[in-house]
Amino acid sequence: MKIFITGGTGFIGTALCKALVAEGHQLTVLSRQSRTDTQAVRFVKNFANLDGIDAVINLAGEPIFDKRWTALQKQKLLNSRVELTQKIATLIRQSDHPPHVLISGSATGYYGDLPQVAKKADELTACGTAFPAQLCQQWESAAFSAQSERTRVCVIRTGLVLNEQGGALKQMLPLYRLGLGGKLGSGQQHWAWISLEDHIRATLFLLNHSNSRGAYNLVAPEPAQNGQFNQVLAKSLNRPAFFKVPAFVLKLALGERSQLLLDNQPLVPARLLREGFEFHYQTIQSYFSKKNNKAL
Secondary structure, eight states, X not given: OEEEEESTTSHHHHHHHHHHHHTTOEEEEEOSSOOOOOSSEEEESOOSOOTTOSEEEEOOOOOSSSSOOOHHHHHHXXXXXXXXXXXXXXXXXXXXXXXXXXXXXEEGGGGOSOOTTOOSBOXXXXXXXXXXXXXXXXXXXXXXXXXXXXXXEEEEEEOEEEBTTBHHHHHHHHHHHTTOOEEETTSOXXXXXXXXXXXXXXXXXXXXXXXXXXXXXXXXXXXEEXXXXXXXXXXXXXXXXXXXXXXXXXXXXXXXXGHHHHOOOOBOOHHHHHTTOOOSOOSHHHHHXXXXXXXX
C-alpha cells in the first residue's frame, strides 16, 4: 500500500514506519525537518492532496507532557492535533480516489479520572470533562469527519506505551536503576499501558482488517495499579523502590499535567479482543519478565 503518515519521526511513529517498510509498503512521511529519502520512504514538509494514497496514519501532535499547561500551551496542544486532522479529513472528503482508511491518534486521556470502583472500562465509557478528555474528543471528532462509504476511520486511544528505548519508561529507568523509584500518590490508580511492540501490531491489525472502524483502546488486557507497576519494575532491575511521591507534591510540581500520572484508568481493549487481536504482553509481569531476560 501507499501510506501517508504524520508523526512518523516520533517514538511510536519511527517504530511503525520500520514495521510498515518491512511489510513492503511505500511511505510518505510528513516531517518539519529535511530528511533523506530512501527507496521505501519519502519525506515531505507539506501536502495538498491525498489522491493515490491507500491509507493515512495520523499520529502527529505537540508532546503533551513536556511543558506546563498554560493557556497558550493548551492551545498549541489542541491546534497541533485538531487543525492537522481537520486538513486531512477535508482532503479525504474532497478526493476523487480517497484513502481506504484513516487511522488517527487519540489517547486514554479521553476517559479522564475514573472512579476506583470502576472495573474493566471499555470503549463505551463516557468521555471525561478535564482538559485531556476535551482535547481527545475534539481530535477524534475531526478524524471521524473523514468517514464515508469509501473511507473507514479508526481512532486509537493510546495508553502508556512501554519500551526501554523511548517514551516514559526510558525516563524512568535511570531513577529505578539507582534505587530511587517509588509509587506516585496513593499508588492505587490504574495505569492503562501497552508495549510498543503490541501497539505497532495493533495498528497494523486495524490497517489490514477492512471491517475495523470506530474507536479502539490501545492498551494491554490487564491495566496495572501504579504501586504494582512500581514493584514489578523494581524487581525486574533487582533494586529497591521505597520512595513515595505524595499527590500534592506532583500537583505542585506539574500542575494539571499530574492528571496523567494520578488519574485512575482501569481500561481494557474490548474491541481489539472481540475482533481477534492477540497481545504478546497481557500483564505488566509478563512484559517486564520478558524484558528482564533481554536486560533492561
